[in-house]
Amino acid sequence: MTDADLFEAFVREYQDMVFATAVRLLGNPVDAEDVSQTVFLKAFERFDQVGSSPTVAGWLKTVATNLCLNHLSRYRSRWRLFSEMRREGDDGGEPGFEATVPDTVAVIDAIDERERQEGIERAVRQLPEHQRVPLVLFHFEQQSYQAIADLLGVSLAKVKTDIHRGREALRSKLGTV
Amino acid sequence: MEHNELEHLIDRELRDLPAPRAPRSLLPRVMAAAAEARRPWYARAWRTWPVGWQVASVVMCLAFLTGTALSLPVVQAAIAAHSAPMVSRVTTDIWQVVARTIDAQRAAEIIWRVVINPVASVALLPILAMLATSLAFGAALGRLAFGGTPQS
Numbered sequence: 001m002t003d004a005d006l007f008e009a010f011v012r013e014y015q016d017m018v019f020a021t022a023v024r025l026l027g028n029p030v031d032a033e034d035v036s037q038t039v040f041l042k043a044f045e046r047f048d049q050v051g052s053s054p055t056v057a058g059w060l061k062t063v064a065t066n067l068c069l070n071h072l073s074r075y076r077s078r079w080r081l082f083s084e085m086r087r088e089g090d091d092g093g094e095p096g097f098e099a100t101v102p103d104t105v106a107v108i109d110a111i112d113e114r115e116r117q118e119g120i121e122r123a124v125r126q127l128p129e130h131q132r133v134p135l136v137l138f139h140f141e142q143q144s145y146q147a148i149a150d151l152l153g154v155s156l157a158k159v160k161t162d163i164h165r166g167r168e169a170l171r172s173k174l175g176t177v
Numbered sequence: 178m179e180h181n182e183l184e185h186l187i188d189r190e191l192r193d194l195p196a197p198r199a200p201r202s203l204l205p206r207v208m209a210a211a212a213e214a215r216r217p218w219y220a221r222a223w224r225t226w227p228v229g230w231q232v233a234s235v236v237m238c239l240a241f242l243t244g245t246a247l248s249l250p251v252v253q254a255a256i257a258a259h260s261a262p263m264v265s266r267v268t269t270d271i272w273q274v275v276a277r278t279i280d281a282q283r284a285a286e287i288i289w290r291v292v293i294n295p296v297a298s299v300a301l302l303p304i305l306a307m308l309a310t311s312l313a314f315g316a317a318l319g320r321l322a323f324g325g326t327p328q329s
Contacts, residue, residue, distance in 0.1 A: 004208070004211070004212075007208075007211060008204070008208060011203075011204055011207050011208070012204065015199040015203050015204060015207075016196050016197070016198050016199050017196060018199070019197060019198070019199035019200070019203060020196035020197045023197050024197070029200065033199075033200055033202065033203055033206070036199065036203055036207075037203065037206050037207050037210055040207040040210075040211075041207070041210055041211065041214060044207075044211045044214060045214070117193070117194050117195065120190060120191070120194060121194055121197065124191070135187075139187065139188050139191045139192070140191065164180065164183075167183050167184065167187045168183070170187055170190070170191075171183060171186065171187065174186070174187075174190060
């Protein structure tokens, strides 16, 4: 088996895991595919060490998470602007994401488990970034609140607030399922 | 609902979700990028070169362009200096030929006007009369000598 064959088998084994991490953090399959490619290229550069490592899955997840956060940080200013606009909207202005979720609940109510899960997955991706990223890091990547605050460079209180708001939004969706 | 209850509920729901599957295009993309990464850096796209080499290549291109721009007047002057005598010699030769042609034409005109034209107008009738007399004398001599019209 050549090196190329070994690497192809490696990518086949871990591509779903890496892509899942990326797409949940970024909420965008196109960007997630780009980031996943970069993750595997980094693995390729040090395939001699990484390829046979028992901790390779954790390494790939860490690299994917960091690359996604780097990707998102390019839009950090826009992200913050939208976050503040959303907060103002919560005070009685335009309805935010949370207010629109119940509209889709009735549709999901009657469908089977798989479609229900797809609906939840979609709902996670549709969360605003400042809620989705810490929520995904907490529930899918098993990061602590403090670790998330350190990773994102925000306060612990903001992380907890954003995650709680994200959960509330998802609960609205789950409520009638 | 309490915070902890909500956390457990959401955690359970999210953990039950199947992992999204990677698109089919990811593997070919990664393998193509890996094949590209195997090539030496100078054989890859310029934007993937090491930063130092990118800077060096830009500096070299700028140096080449600047050198070309600065040396252009010098090159033009050198070309002009080498080509001027040759152009001058050819031009002189052509001018001399033209001048000689014009001189010859003028000389011919003068000769015609001064010598040939007056002589021709005066001598034309005697010449024609002499020619006619010669032809008549020749015809009469031929009849007397050979007894009839001359045979062609």
